[in-house]
Each structure stands twice: as structure tokens, then as C-alpha cells.
Amino acid sequence: MQITFKDKVLSLYRRTIRKHKWLKMPMLVLSVILLAIDRLIRNLKAGLHKYIVVIASMTFAFVSCSFSSVIWGDGQYDFTYDVTSYYYETEASAAALAVEADIDTTMIEDDEEPDEIELIDPETLDDISELDTVSGADIVGIIEQADTEDDQAAVEEKNGDPQFSRDDWQLVLVNKNHPIAEDYNFTLGTIKGAMQCDERIIPDLYSMLEAALNDGVNLVICSPYRDDSRQQMLFDRKVNKYTAQGMSYMEAYKVAAQTVTIPGSSEHQIGLAIDMISDNYSSLNAGFGDTAAGKWLAEHAHEYGFIIRYPEGKEDITGIEYEPWHLRYVGKNAASVLHDESITLEEFWEKYL
Structure with a gap:
């Protein structure tokens, strides 16, 4: 879309x-x-x-x-x-993204097995600018929608401290214990080609990519939104890999769930998660955290509303192994709190919501 x-x-x-x-x-x-x-x-x-x-x-x-x-x-x-x-005025800053990464577009997958890398190139940025028709009713609806979303996303100030809401789409908690609600709705926006995510996070995503590029770090998006069938395929393949090694199905299921999120409980399925690599490091593993790109994200991602969703040393809380490449959008206010206090989204919910 x-x-x-x-x-x-x-x-x-x-x-x-x-x-x-x-x-x-x-x-x-x-x-x-x-x-x-x-x-x-x-x-x-x-x-x-x-x-x-x-x-x-x-x-x-x-x-x-x-x-x-x-x-x-x-x-x-x-x-x-x-x-x-x-x-183009509102996205003019994205011009810096026109520098195409000079890397081999090999296939990489979550957890050692590659997932397809799709690079952002200058030609496809024009696709975002395709005009659409609009009626008088659309005009009224758009403005009303903007007011509604603004009210929902607004962070009220009370005694100088930010107040957060469980109803804020940016803060939705999705994990093994909190699967995606059946009535959860969002609109997909196109990043490039078949790569999509929640359209509301694209401006901040572009701003982050541009800022990193200005600092000499060329970030590459390799896995944004996934539909239900793809998430199921990734998980099943991981389970099959472990059963082929001699594990029982239940053992394989448990181990697979530590590296690939159980279908129905993945943030990729709601368009708020983005997997990142760089032009000189194309593996989704813990080593990415030691690269210039990994360090830049750990230090600056919160400035654009993103967090490292599965930080090191918090595996017992998130239930997922350390993933320095996995970003989750939570909005700038919440991201700053999570970053400054070095807490996970689960801990944030327990403390602030």
C-alpha cells in the first residue's frame, strides 16, 4: 500500500x-x-x-x-x-537515503539462516509520492482522524512527569503472554517495493536512517512487516530444524520460540518492528551490537522513537535472546524513558501503565 x-x-x-x-x-x-x-x-x-x-x-x-x-x-x-x-517538502530530508549501499544482496534469515535484504534506492522513493483522489468527505475524515490520533498519541504532563496510556497504539505490548488482539487494526505504508510497516512510523524511520547516514553509518532495513503466513513459515522451519536434530516436538518448539517469535505474538506482524543491518555487516546475530551501526542504534534510536526491543541481560524478562538488530517503535517520549532507565517494554508497562 x-x-x-x-x-x-x-x-x-x-x-x-x-x-x-x-x-x-x-x-x-x-x-x-x-x-x-x-x-x-x-x-x-x-x-x-x-x-x-x-x-x-x-x-x-x-x-x-x-x-x-x-x-x-x-x-x-x-x-x-x-x-x-x-x-516532497515533508520528505525532502530523505534525499540522503539516495546513497545505495554497496553490498551483495545475498539472502539472510532470522537467526543464522538468511532473510532477504531489500535496499532503499532513490528510484523507489518516488513511489511514496503517488497522488490519490480525495472527496469532500475524505477531507473531513482526514482532519477528524488527525485530531483523534493526536489526542491518543499525546503525552499529558502532570507535575512535570509524562503520563502514558495503555490505549496508545505506540505502546501496545506484544509477546508470548500478550498475543496480538483479534481486533487490532493498522494501515500499512510502503517503505520500498514489497517492504512495508505501519505507515505512522515511516517519517521517524526515514529521519533515523538519514541521521545515521550523516554520522557515517549506513543502516539497511532487512525485515520490517511480516504477514501471518510468513511468520508461521519462519517458526515452523525453525521447529523442523530442531526436530531433525533429534529433539522432540515440544523441545524444538520451546527452543525455536527463543529465537523466532511465536506466530500471533510477533511485533513484525503489527508493523512496528524493524530488523536492521548495515552495509558492512549483514548477519542477524549478537555481533551486530559491536559494530558501528549497532552502537549507533543503541545510543540514538530512542531519539526517533525506536528501542532495542530485546536488550542483552534481559532475556528472562522478554523471553527472547539478545537481538541488537531488532528495533521496536514506541514513540519518542516512551523511547526516551526506556533508554534512560535501561528497561524493557515489559518493565515499562509494569511501571508506567
């Missing part, structure tokens, strides 16, 4: 009013105008041939009329409106 123009407008509206509440009404007006212009342009393009026929007919009738006179001006006026200049 591509991020559309109206998604861009929504994202710009939401981010702006979070920082500047007094701009809510001006941004509302601007959003409506931009969406209306987008719809007009699309309609004009769709029916362009009709307008050409009508204009040509009127021009011919006017010129051929015996009592008409024509005055031709030397000057020309450009009536075109450069929508793309606005459209």
Missing part, C-alpha cells in the same frame, strides 16, 4: 499541530485547500481530452466569426501549480 498525497497532508497536519497547537485552524484550512487542489488537478487530467475538444471548438468558432477580431499578446503566463514542490 502506497503513502498517498492525502496521507502526506494528514502527516504534515498532525506533526505541525503537535508542535504548535495555535496553528490548528490555519493548518486545517491549508489541508483542505491542498486536498481540493489535488482533486481538481486529477479531475482535469482525467478529462483533459474533453476540455481540449471544447476549447478547440470555441476557438475555431471565435476566430472564424466575421465580426470578431483577435488580439494576440506577446507575454505568456504560467497557470500551472507545482503540487510536487509541496508534496
Whole structure:
């Protein structure tokens, strides 16, 4: 699913009013105008041939009329409106991502066995900018959705301390003891090609990739969103590997669950988890934590709303082995708390929610 123009407008509206509440009404007006212009342009393009026929007919009738006179001006006026200049503005910083990693796109998998690496390249960034149609009802719905999401994601301040909510989508707890709720819904956004994640985290994801690149670290996304069938396949394959080595099914199941999350309890399935490697380290193992990329993520990921979900020394709490490559989006406020206090999401829930 591509991020559309109206998604861009929504994202710009939401981010702006979070920082500047007094701009809510001006941004509302601007959003409506931009969406209306987008719809007009699309309609004009769709029916362009009709307008050409009508204009040509009127021009011919006017010129051929015996009592008409024509005055031709030397000057020309450009009536075109450069929508793309606005459209790319909010993602202009992603230009730094146009540096393609010079690595062999071999297959890597979770836990020694490779998973396919897909690189972000400059051509596919244009795919994010595909325009979409919008109606008057859509305009109202988009603004209402922005207000709702803003209210849900907002962190209230009380006595100077942040207050968090269990209902915040950013903080949803997913693990073996807390499987994904059947009514959990989210919208996928495209990172590149077939690579997707929750569309709400893409702006912060891009900001993090750009910041790392500016610091000389070329991060590479290798495993974002997974659907149910893929997660099941990965888990079953791991179980089969251990049973082939002589383990019973229950033994294999238990060991597999320490390296591959049980289907239905993986954060990859809700689009909030991203596995990262770098252009000079393409293995998903503990050694990634000792690389420049691993150290950069451990130090800076929280600044963009991400945490190292399964930190070293917390295996008894998370139930998952140390995974320095596995990032989880929780929002900047919560990520700062988790980072500063060196706690897991499970501990965060127990303490703050």
C-alpha cells in the first residue's frame, strides 16, 4: 500500500499541530485547500481530452466569426501549480537515503539462516509520492482522524512527569503472554517495493536512517512487516530444524520460540518492528551490537522513537535472546524513558501503565 498525497497532508497536519497547537485552524484550512487542489488537478487530467475538444471548438468558432477580431499578446503566463514542490517538502530530508549501499544482496534469515535484504534506492522513493483522489468527505475524515490520533498519541504532563496510556497504539505490548488482539487494526505504508510497516512510523524511520547516514553509518532495513503466513513459515522451519536434530516436538518448539517469535505474538506482524543491518555487516546475530551501526542504534534510536526491543541481560524478562538488530517503535517520549532507565517494554508497562 502506497503513502498517498492525502496521507502526506494528514502527516504534515498532525506533526505541525503537535508542535504548535495555535496553528490548528490555519493548518486545517491549508489541508483542505491542498486536498481540493489535488482533486481538481486529477479531475482535469482525467478529462483533459474533453476540455481540449471544447476549447478547440470555441476557438475555431471565435476566430472564424466575421465580426470578431483577435488580439494576440506577446507575454505568456504560467497557470500551472507545482503540487510536487509541496508534496516532497515533508520528505525532502530523505534525499540522503539516495546513497545505495554497496553490498551483495545475498539472502539472510532470522537467526543464522538468511532473510532477504531489500535496499532503499532513490528510484523507489518516488513511489511514496503517488497522488490519490480525495472527496469532500475524505477531507473531513482526514482532519477528524488527525485530531483523534493526536489526542491518543499525546503525552499529558502532570507535575512535570509524562503520563502514558495503555490505549496508545505506540505502546501496545506484544509477546508470548500478550498475543496480538483479534481486533487490532493498522494501515500499512510502503517503505520500498514489497517492504512495508505501519505507515505512522515511516517519517521517524526515514529521519533515523538519514541521521545515521550523516554520522557515517549506513543502516539497511532487512525485515520490517511480516504477514501471518510468513511468520508461521519462519517458526515452523525453525521447529523442523530442531526436530531433525533429534529433539522432540515440544523441545524444538520451546527452543525455536527463543529465537523466532511465536506466530500471533510477533511485533513484525503489527508493523512496528524493524530488523536492521548495515552495509558492512549483514548477519542477524549478537555481533551486530559491536559494530558501528549497532552502537549507533543503541545510543540514538530512542531519539526517533525506536528501542532495542530485546536488550542483552534481559532475556528472562522478554523471553527472547539478545537481538541488537531488532528495533521496536514506541514513540519518542516512551523511547526516551526506556533508554534512560535501561528497561524493557515489559518493565515499562509494569511501571508506567
